[in-house]
Amino acid sequence: MSFLSRVRQLFGGDQVSASQSSPSANLADMPAAAGLAGVRHDGGKPREQVANWDTLEELLIDAGIDIDTTLAILQEVHKTSLLGRPTADQVIERIRTRLTSILDLDTTLHTSGNPAIILVTGVNGVGKTSSIAKLANMLKAQGLSVLLIAADTFRAGAVDQLAILGDRVGVPVMRSVEGQDPSSVVFNGLQKGIADHVDLVLIDTAGRLENKKNLTAELQKVVRVIESKFGLPLSECLLVIDATTGENALMQARAFSEAVPVSGIILTKVDSGAKGGSIVSIARELHIPIKLVCNGEGLESIKPFDKDELVNMMLLSD
Ligand SMILES: Nc1nc2c(ncn2[C@@H]2O[C@H](COP(=O)(O)OP(=O)(O)O)[C@@H](O)[C@H]2O)c(=O)[nH]1
Ligand SMILES: [Mg+2]
Incomplete structure (x- = not known):
């Protein structure tokens, strides 16, 4: 009901x-x-x-x-x-x-830069890698050239997963090997992105929050490489939140925003019937806007956030 x-x-x-x-x-x-x-x-x-x-x-x-x-x-x-x-x-x-x-926060997705750099973070299984593929697909359709960087070097298969999705979308992927330092993959990827004059780079990361200290250090090192070695600002640092996650979502948002400058949220799995109310807590406490919403497994199932739609989902869906 x-x-x-x-x-x-x-x-x-x-x-x-x-x-x-x-x-x-x-x-x-x-x-x-x-x-x-x-x-x-x-x-x-x-x-x-x-x-x-x-x-x-x-x-x-x-x-x-x-x-x-x-x-x-x-x-x-x-x-x-x-x-x-x-x-x-x-x-x-x-x-x-x-x-x-x-929920009335600035939801503009910043996609300009030389190249624009979007770092995608979040705990395991929330939908980082699939959201990156969907976002790449969306931005490519807008005429932007995109490079994906596979900086989740922790989980076996993560790189292959991104490479397969990159193929499907038709965008290049900077691969890495398991165990490689994520910041070195990002370094190589950015060098390639700059040499190839791509418009935008999307970076996939590992999400094992249970080892918070290492993850934090790893993500901070990635940001440092981007900002100090290349002198480039992050256009976006997006945190992926699974709409089916309850109160824990707020803890995830707190932990990640302590580590990196989270600029927005990708809310995934809104097709699962979850009400996604945790996002309200995040907006109220941390003032992090939702920028994108994913509602399925297909490459097309990503769209800009619409607050009225989300409030309706919370109040009207069964
Ligand atoms: N139904 C549904 N499934 C999703 C959505 N986003 C991701 N998934 C699924 O969630 C699972 C984990 O996604 P993945 O991108 O590998 O998560 P990651 O560990 O954060 O990179 C996969 O089976 C995805 O197909 C969504 O919006 N809707
Ligand atoms: Mg992944």
Whole structure:
């Protein structure tokens, strides 16, 4: 059932008050969440209505939004609802407005440079390598010449995977061997990219966050090589987040943005039915915009981020 339908159940339609409409009278038996104690002004309100706010809190958390962000959203929604009982549509509109404003960040993808350099990071399995192929395909269709650099030298098969995808897209790949220092692959790749006058270089990296210290050092060395050996700025440092990841996504975003200057997010697997609410937490806490969204396995399944579409996905999808 969608978020909207659940809220309709809780708060009723336009004309109906919360206590009359709620089919789940036993909601009143639910314990009030301690966390909202400082937020609520429940004095004199029916217990069911209090419970409705608790359930609303659970719905937001179920959608992947962290507790702090959930409380901040509810605080605002609740504040503006003190006069009279809000209807479901009013509650949804307030949540929609709040989510949209949190996601309202600059989503421009920077693709110009000499060459433009886009570093792609993220933990294993989130979709870095496939997103790079999709992005290369998209940028090639825009008339840009692209070189891929296979700097995930940690995982066996990672280089072959990128090479196969590069072939499919029709763009060259700077290969590496397993265990090679990623920054040396990037060095070789950039030399080739500059010599060949490519417009844009996309760099694939390893993502074993469980060995955070090494990964951080490795990524920082890659950035140093680009900036100091070539005097080139990073056009983008994109972090790939899997929409099916819950609260852990915020931890991933914190860890990577401590290591490298993350400029945007590629949100993958939105076709999986996940609500992707974790992205709201990331936007609110770290102000990192989503720049691209992937919704399938095909090369074409990448598109620029649209905040209204994502908010609809969170509120309207089952
Ligand atoms: N359904 C779906 N699958 C995806 C999407 N993006 C990546 N995948 C799949 O996720 C798996 C891991 O992707 P990969 O690019 O190898 O992740 P990496 O380890 O971060 O490089 C692969 O099976 C991809 O096909 C997406 O947007 N939708
Ligand atoms: Mg990969």
